[in-house]
Amino acid sequence: MAETTLAPPEVQAETLLDSNELVLNMGPQHPSTHGVLRVILKLDGETVLGTDCVIGYLHRGVEKIAENRTFQQFAPYVDRMDYVAAVSNGLGYCMAVEKLLDAEVPPRAQAVRVILTELNRIASHLLWLGTHALDIGAITPVFLCFREREEVLKIFENYCGARLTTHAFRIGGLQYETYDTFEKQCLDLCDLMEQKLKEYHDLLTGNRIWVRRTKGVGILNAADCKDYGVTGPLIRAAGIEWDLRKAQPYCGYENYDFDIPTAETGDTFDRYMVRMEEMVQSCRIIRQAVDALPEGPIKGKVGKVIKPPPGEAYVSIEAPKGELGYYIVSDGSLNPYRVRVRPPSFVNLGALDKMCRGSLVADVVAIIGTIDIVLGEVDR
C-alpha cells in the first residue's frame, strides 16, 4: 500500500507544479463521507489517481475501555461502535463471552436473537439505501426508508426500551421477555417491507440516472475481494457465496431456510441489488423464526458475577456490513484482559483505493456510500 500513501504537501509542491495533479481533501466534514472520514484524493483533472483514508476522528478507545469494565458492563459500549446495527454488535459480544464461559443459550433466547438481528439488518440496509441514494442525488428514498426504519425501531423500543443503542441482549440469553404484540408486529413489518421494497425498486432500479451512476462504478472482483479480506454484501456482489450464517451457522441459523443473494460483476449496482435481496431474505428468516418461536426460559445458567476461566475466544457473526468478529482474552478476573474487534466496515474501507482508482470524483461519493461504512465502527 506504500505507493498510495501521499507525501506531505511541501515535498509534493514542486512536482505538483509540473504536473496536472491536484491533491484534494474530502472530509472530514463532508456530508457524503458518512461521518468523519477524511479522504485525500490525488486527482488528474476529474480522474482519481489514488486515495488515502485518514481515520480516527471518532476514536474513543472502546477496546481499552473494555479492560476497565466487567463483562456485563462492557455490553452497552459495543452498541456504540456500529450504532446503526447495535443489536448485531451485542450479539457478537455476548456470543464471544458465552464461548469463554462455555454457557448454553436456551432455544427461545436464540430465536428472539435471530429475529432481532434480522430486524436490525433490515434497519441497517434501509439506512444505507436512503443515505446512499441521497449521496448520488435521489432525495426521495431517504424519506421513505426512514419511514420504514421507524417501524423497526418501534419494535426495538417496545422490546428493550431503546431505539438505537439497544443493549438488547445479555450474556447467557436475554433480559427482557417478548411483549404481547411482538410476533404480530414482526409479521406486519415483513408484510410492509415486501410492499415497500417494490416502491424502492420503482424509484431506483429502473431509473436511468441511478443505473448510469452505479453500473460499472467501483468494481471489485472476486479475487480482489479475497485479497483485501472484504466481507458482507461486497464479496457477495462479486459472486462469492460467502455468508457466515451459512458457512458457520450460529444462533440456530441452520434451522432457517434462506438464500444467499449474489451478483456477478461486483459493481455498485450489484451491491445495491444484493442488499435489496438481503432484506427480502431477512423477512423470510423473521417469518420462520416467529412461526417457530419456542417456549421456555430466556436466560441460560449464567451466574450474576461473570468470571470466565482464563482463555481466549473468537466469535464472528454476519453483521449487516460483513464479518463482525470479537476476540476476547480472559485472565480469569472480572474484567476482560483484552478485547479486539474485527469491524467489517474498517476492513471493507481498505478496498476503497482499489475501487476508486481511475474513476471520477463524483463516483468516489458513490463508492464510499456503497461500502456502507459507519465511522463509529471504523475508528472504535
Add this chain to the structure above:
Amino acid sequence: MANLINTFLLTDLLKGLWTTFKNQKPSKVVTEQYPLNRPPVAERYRGAPRLNTHPETSETLCISCNLCALACPEQLIVVTSERNPETKRKDLTTFTYDVSRCMFCGLCEDACPVDALELTQDFELATYTREGQIWDRQMLEEGPLPVRYTH
C-alpha cells in the same frame, strides 16, 4: 425497441415520480409535531431515573445495598447510608445520580433487588447548567418538574 420508447418517453423517471407523488397524500404524513403532540414512548423505555417510595408511607424502598452503584459502567451512582441502631438496618441518607454521564443502559435497574431504582418514560432531561444534571435524592424521588412549552 422497448428501450427506444423508454428513452423518448422517460417512463422510468415518470414511474419514480409517480411513486413520489403517491406518498404526498396528507393522510400518509408521518411527521410528528413534537412539542405539540408528545409521542407515546414504550412501556420499557429507559429514560429519567426515579427512586421509588412506598405509595402509602412515602418511605424510600431503597435498602442502600449499593448494587446499582456497582453495576453501573460509568460509576455515576453514589449511595451513602448509616446504620440504624434500632432496626440494625441501613438507612439511606443520600443518593446521587449523574444523569449527564448516564447512557441509559438499564444495568442499575436490573441490579436493583427491590425495584427501588427505575428508569422511567420521561425523556426531557435538558437543563441550562451542568450541575443541574446531577440529581440528588429529592430530585430522584419527586422527579423533574414538568416542563411546559409556550410559543
